[in-house]
Amino acid sequence: MSVPPGGRVWRVGVAGLGNVGAGVLGFLAERPDFAPAGGRVVVSGVSARSRSRPRPVNISGLAWFDDPVALAASPDTDIFVELVGGSDGPAKAAVEAALKAGKPVVTANKALIAEHGAELAALAEEQGVPLLFEAAVMGGTPAVKMLREAMVGDEVRSVAGILNGTCNYILTEMQNKGGAFADVLAEAQRLGYAEADPIMDVGGFDAAHKITILAALAFGCAPNYAAAEIEGIEQVALVDIQLAKDLGYRIKLVASADRTEDGVLVRVHPTLVPLDHPLALAGGALNALFIEGTRIGRIFIQGPGAGSGPTAAAVAADIADVMAGAVRPVFQAPARALSPFTPVDPARSIGRAYLRFLVRDEPGVIAAVSETLAEAGVSIESFLQKPVEDAAGVPIVLTTHSVAESVLKAAIDRIAELPAVIDRPRLLRIARI
Ligand SMILES: NC(=O)c1ccc[n+]([C@@H]2O[C@H](COP(=O)([O-])OP(=O)(O)OC[C@H]3O[C@@H](n4cnc5c(N)ncnc54)[C@H](OP(=O)(O)O)[C@@H]3O)[C@@H](O)[C@H]2O)c1
Incomplete structure (x- = not known):
């Protein structure tokens, strides 16, 4: 292709025209020459499930592909942008097809990268083409580039943060308005803050995909989603939010x-x-993230983690990198040199904890709980008994000093068997960050 005045024309194929896809098309229509290195973008084709569905952007003049794999492999596609979603199925097939055809890929798909990132990185590097996914973590807030590029002069020890806006919204609403989880979730769904099927978000799986990707970028290891320990927010009770605040x-x-x-x-x-x-x-x-490096110390970033505009901006930044000819390993190190991800048994992790018990209102209960904990090797840091009106029993709450999780769980098993304890104790971790 001859390079016209003003730089090369890059033909971008966009698969997926939902929230993010429509945002990307809107952005590219408005600013086709946004890339700092020069050049211009034209959308060469689009793909989605339904051609006739009304969309916030006009696609009538764009080539339509029923199959995203055909769009990925089309000779008219220079850069393939995957915004379909899902760890497998059409998204994976199309990304593989694009990479095999030697085309750079930009995706917002955290499930795909968390679950198949190592093999896709190997394929991309074999073909010598970029596979970029800034939008997959924290939407428009740049976390991926920060870890992959800006932190290579340091050794990152830990990353920790709030990576799912839906859960953060629900927990914030529960805390501010005093609503129960199910009611706040229903309201969030009505307002469009939560999906009709919210399990990926409230079950913690979406956040697990994102932290798996960040771990791989931070530590130079292959992403290993299967090793993530995942607990969602479905079991967070309003009483825990209120007692935690106290x-x-x-x-x-x-x-x-x-x-x-x-x-x-x-x-x-x-x-x-x-x-x-x-x-x-x-x-x-909001999303927020701490990164702790050996030399740099602590970095904190915060910003939108989702939404059409912010996510499209992150996709556009990746397209600009492709146009600038940036060549880097997909993760922090080349795929063949990624260290194996050796999972640590969470039972060995050490930290402070919050425990809530529902007990019968009778003398000697607190002493029995304290003794059981002491015998198990768990040291109490603080103790709170609230006069809560509850016909079922009285909640008592305590926080512990640092303890191995295996020791704590064994102690909880013993406490659950005490005659005065009504429910299995509720365990929540206290942040180490
Ligand atoms: N939403 C966000 O704020 C956000 C933020 C960061 C990352 N992401 C990621 O971005 C990706 C897209 O998210 P989204 O929110 O835009 O999803 P979405 O609104 O559900 O859109 C998905 C799009 O994929 C199309 N699609 C589904 N199955 C297809 C198939 N078999 N063949 C062709 N097209 C198919 C759909 O077609 P129809 O429109 O015809 O149904 C739709 O246009 C996901 O990986 C998501 O995790 C989203």
Whole structure:
């Protein structure tokens, strides 16, 4: 192709015309020559499920492909942009087809990268083409480039943050309005903040995909989604939010990845964060992330983690990188040199905890609980008994000093068997960040 005045024309094929796809088309229609290195973008073809569905952008003049794989492999596609979603199926098939045809790929698909990132990176590097996914984590807030590029002069020890805006919105609403999880979720669905099927978000799986990707970028290891320990927010009770506040904490869904001498620990949990901590202050649908490097120390970023505009901006930034000819390994190191991801058994992790028990209102219960914990080797840091009106029993809450999770869980098993304890104790972790 001869290069016209003003630089090369890049023909971009966009598969997926939903929230993100429509945002990308809108952006490219408005600013086809946005790339700092010069050149211009034209959309050479689009693909989605339904050709006739009304969309916020006009696609009538664009070549239509029923099959995203055909769009990916089309000789008219210079850059393939995958915005279909899903770890397998058409998204994976189309990305593979594009890479095999030697075309650069830009995707926002965290499930695909978290679950198949290592093999796709190997394919991209074999073909010598970029596979970029800035939009996959924290939407428009640049976390991927920061870890992959700006942090290569450091050794990252840990990353931890709030990576799912839907969960953050629900927890913030529960806390501010005093609503129960199910009611707040229903309202979030009505307002469009939560999907009709919310399990990927509220179950913690979306955050786990994202932290898996960040772990791979931060530690130079292959992404290993299967090793992530995942707990969502479905079981977060309003009473825990209120009691945590009395103890000086806010409950957040925290996704974390730590590098230890034994390997890598990737977890997603509802977590108590001190009220004045930056993560506690990131409310609503915001995302926020701490990165801790050996030399740089701590970095904190915060911003939108989703939405058509912010996510399209991240996709556009990746398209600009392709246009600038940037060549880098897909993760922090070439795919063949990624270290194996050795998972650490979460039972060995050490941290402070919050425990809530529902007990019968009778003398000696607190002493029995304290003794059981002491015998198991768990040391109590603080104790709170609230006069809560509950016919079923009285909640007692305590926080522990640092303890191995295996020891804590064994102690909880023993407490659950005490005659005065009505329910299995509720365990929440307290942030180490
Ligand atoms: N939404 C966000 O704010 C956000 C933020 C960061 C990352 N992401 C990621 O971006 C990707 C897209 O998300 P989204 O919110 O835009 O999803 P979405 O609104 O559900 O859109 C998905 C698009 O894919 C199309 N599609 C589904 N199956 C297809 C198939 N078999 N063949 C061709 N097209 C198919 C759909 O077609 P129809 O329109 O015809 O149904 C739709 O246009 C996902 O990987 C998501 O995780 C989203």
